[in-house]
Amino acid sequence: MDKIQIGEFIKSLDSDLEIKGGKQFTEVTVPPSKLHSLASQLREKEETSFDFLICITGVDYGHDLGIVYHIRSTKYGHTIVLKSRTADRENPVFDSVTDIWSGADLHEREAFDLLGIKFANHPDLRRLFLNSAWGFPLRKDYIDDDIITW
């Protein structure tokens, strides 16, 4: 399917979603509550079969914390971008997609490690690179006293 067809297909699944035809991919903005069900439908449905999770990117948008999923179909070769945001900076929680794509495990742990985004139902959510005393360095309000500025 091309970008427009994917957009229409998602519209038929859930008409409330905000769909944008980006330059490269179809971009869908999903509220955190609907994220897991949409992801599993995209994975299971024959027409889309998005079976390959490319990456999960945590983003600090300043006020909101967000998460971006790039997902591809190895069968059809098309790609989709799912985006979700939450305004809760103290306790940002998204549903884990490890039960849909096994490879999401490390990607989610990385987002937790660097941005403090939590994933509900993740089997083993621990810091990945840093120890637990560190802050969350990829947040925009992260302050490192030792940082060298020039």
Place this chain on the structure above:
Amino acid sequence: MEEKVKDTTTEEKQEYSINIGPQHPSTHGVMRLVVSLQGEVVQKVEPHIGYIHRGIEKMCESLTYPQIIHLTDRMDYLSAHVNNEAVCLAVEKALEIEIPDRVKVIRTIMSELTRIQSHELFWASYGMDLGGQTCYFYGLRDREMVLDIFEETTGGRMLVSYNCPGGVMNDLHPNFQKRVKEFLIHFRKVLPEYDSILTGNVIFHQRTKGIGPLSLEDAIAYGVTGPSARASGLSCDVRKHEPYSAYDRIKFNEVLYTEGDAYYRYLARMEEMRESMGIIDQLIDNIPEGPYVVKMKPVIRLPEGEYFQRVETPRGELDVFIISDGNKTPYRIKFRTPNFGNLSVFSHLVKGFKIADLISIFGSLDFVIPDIDR
């Protein structure tokens, strides 16, 4: 008396764990594996990473795009040129710059030379992991020739930093074509030698055949890319699916197998070296004349938006995802590195195999640790 007997049986069944690394020759870098064993059989492996985490994504947020390129060298140091190319292609795509043909061809030849030297080092170190010390010397000896070619043109041997947005840093050295051809002649001679040392070796077969088989379904579910996935039959070569640089005008085969065990992961890399030589053959005599770089503005600002670029490194798919807010530094940059994706399948692959096979499986996935940690 009865109690004593009971105790020993429970002891036998008890799992115990072994710590491998972070400093261990077979991990090819700083990675720690906590292995749970029952007898000699691996029950669970837990990779602990982060020993060489430098926060490259964080650093990039305060660096300009031409500066970022030099950091990408340090991710997968064996495919430095391809990493550079990924960022350059993303920036060029964002600015909608048309790149001269000469640059495209130079980049493609350099990428393939990078692939050959990386797979040579894989062959060398994999042989050594499994007890073939000769491989290491032979592999490094021949890899030296590629590094010399790099040094002559770029000034760097491993961390070349040869790409820049809009082209390459400087023109090819006048000796370049001659030396590449010399290397190809030499390499075509030694590759059968490699095969007779390792590929046909009975001990090597026993250490790799049927060890750590990866099914196509698992390769997809765990996000495995590169030769490791192609050995399981997953067609994922970015050079074929989404050609960049000069890959759209050359003929080459995507190396695909279906068995997916350690032996076929090895074979896929050996075969890829031959394909890479074929690619260089097609291009080396037809490097178009013209400028080697497009004049860019002194300060590069990407328009607001999101940019995604895929490239095929020797180890798999590298994706660069840039979110720009219109400044000269990226708002957020994400590197989806091939080794990070491939690592997630490792614990799954080794389950049920003996601890000696763990080294074999680890080697066959060809990890470069700084690429995982970034």
